[in-house]
Amino acid sequence: MLQLSLLITRMQRINITTYAPLIALILLILFSSIVSEHFLMQRNITNVLRQVSYTGIIALGMTFVIIAGGIDLSVGSMVALVGVLTIMIINGVGDGWWAVAMAMSCAVVLGATFGAINGLIITRGKVASFIATLATMSIFRSMTLYISDAGEMVSDNQQFSEVGGGYFWGIPFPVWIFLLLAIVFHILLKHSAFGRHVCAVGSNSKVASYSAIKVRWVYFLTFLIAGVSVGIAAVLLASRLNSVSPGDAGLFYELDAIAAVVIGGTALSGGKGTIWGTVIGAIILGIINNMLNLTGVSPYLQGMVKGLVILIAVLVQFKGDR
């Protein structure tokens, strides 16, 4: 413990805000493994990671939106809408892997389209992203309910469920996709001109536009990316359950995704943030949920704990900024 605290003080000296999410994760894992003997069991860990990957993937896309200075509240409803449409497509096409591939690409395209709609309303219509996506959140959910007649949509395809339920090297597919996407997005954010422009726009959009950056285009693309990540998450979720329930699929995912981004150290005011922080943020949220279940804490209290964690994360960030 002494060595650990030494390590922590040394890290604090480096930069507490940068490493705060990582330190929190390590502490949380240590704490969890002491409190519950089930926590470190492979099946439990696999489960946590799988649960995390759906909102985690969305949070990855959300990271771009938030760094650029926006917010996307519609992602949860978008998950339901893309999910329902995907099941309709796969049932329309029929059986076989070909149908699965077709449905999966359609899901991504649909996500991109809905993201682009958000982006267009925000950049062309000049509506604040909070308001625009608040509106589309309601619109997407309502469309989902209407299309599905509020009934559960079940896939008839035999292979579809193998995508979300499958394993590779003992790790569930969605986790692989989450990590792969994290790497791709990390490179996009930190090592591409686009990522640099996203940070510039979020830091100071005036400076960005005076630096010949196409501010509106960059901002638009962040919503498109959020849409793509929703598309991917939606198809994985639909395939895992082999069905989509239009009323509660993706419910409150926007809050989990935003929470993961914020816990990961990305400033809600925009301009700075990291993908790996978001990954850690998502895992922290997942472990907390898991621990509350393992230790038998009332499910009614789980929201409170989540809320407290978000507050602490923001308070630590704020302190570090001063």
Add this chain to the structure above:
Amino acid sequence: MNTPVMQVHSIVKEFSGVRVLHDITLDIFTGEVLGILGENGAGKSTLLKIISGIYTKTQGSIKIDGKEVDIQSTSDAKELGIAMIPQEFNLINSLNVYENIFLGNELKKTFLLNKSAMRARANELLKELETNLSPDALVENLSVAEKQMVEIAKALVNDSRILIMDEPTTVLTDYEVDVFFSLVAKLKERGVTIVFISHKLKEVKQLCDRLAILRDGHLVSVDDVTEINEEDMARKMVGRELNQIYPALTAPGNDTVLKVSNLTIKGVLHDINFELKKGEVLGFAGLIGAGRTETAEAVMGLRKKDSGEIAINGQHVEINSIADAVVWNLAYLSEDRQGKGLIMNFDIPKNITLISLAAYAKGLINGKKEEAAAREYVDRFDIKAASLHSHLANLSGGNQQKVYLSKWMDTQPNILILDEPTRGIDVNTKKEIYHFIRSLTEQGVSIIVISSELEEIMGVSNRVIVMRSGRIMGELTGEAINEQEIMFYAAGLKKMA
């Protein structure tokens, strides 16, 4: 004048282990105007921020009226009667003048605001300050000078006895500076103590009773203003002889590189025509709001033109966005370095390559190439920073300006428009920038300098255009470039046929 109102004793300030103020001891007397001089990064602002509670000191003590005080925040300072008038004003644009003056200090009738009393008191104060500013004017619509007046009135309402002003005149035109001077005299009469940061030696000489000079975080000297001349001030600030600040001009070539014809933006610019020769420095003089920045922004594609043509090297070009302007090798350094120029939470390389990023990214950004380029600029312009990866917010104004210059130089411009290139910058960096302008003209780069400092315009320009209310009033060359001629045109007393 014999009782010190504030005694600063052995103040030390460190930022993450780096000492930026060393053992500063200074008495400030009631009713005096104390000037604080120093190059950028000398520690002037840091010292004043400690006094006004924005920063906390690492060591040392502060006494007010002989009693030791602990200033931990700006509200502590306010309680003690210390008010800071920042360079960037803290006014709320959507409120009117009297509401701003009483912000946080509202007069009340039981629970409700006593608007009539506030309005009356504000009116009284503004009268005392001899402005004809209405208490009901919306702050949004005020000029910079008027906003400053509101800030001062706000400080007076709080019964501030010590007013700290950080470069109050840099944002003012020469005429407004005169008004400001008489204001300071009036404040002195009221017994207000003024601590005043400036880079303008002449101004300091005129305005202050005593001068404290800082260099590299040390207090070099405190002199009565009668006992020190401008050369000595400069020498003490820099710590060495300051040679001629403006280098000799180079003769421009004969080729016209930029020709602007009939440029009009309704209500802003009226029929602007001018030419720029190769290797020439063309000065744009005029009062603030004369339309000089607007002209530059229109040329750069940052503003929509209602009519007008731009020709580069005799060829007609369409510039509808700043991206177009970059393609034609035009560059523009805005007067608003922090608001429009640089990203404060980016490091030096990221700022420098922001426009020219495509040259560093074949798919992915080549971080090494980017850093190497940045390092070259850091050497070339002698940019001083704790590290290459320091955030721009941690650099002094002069060094920020150098990064801003590097950022545009990295686009390899042929035509460079500099809008207030030395605003808020110390003498030494100013000199470096003037020499840099000269070396660019030698290389055949053509430069437009927009400045509200007449001395600067006269010092660097081959030719001067004077604007007023969106119109070109006159053009001066050679011997005709003098203060009086420029002012005649700028004030509208004279107009070119």
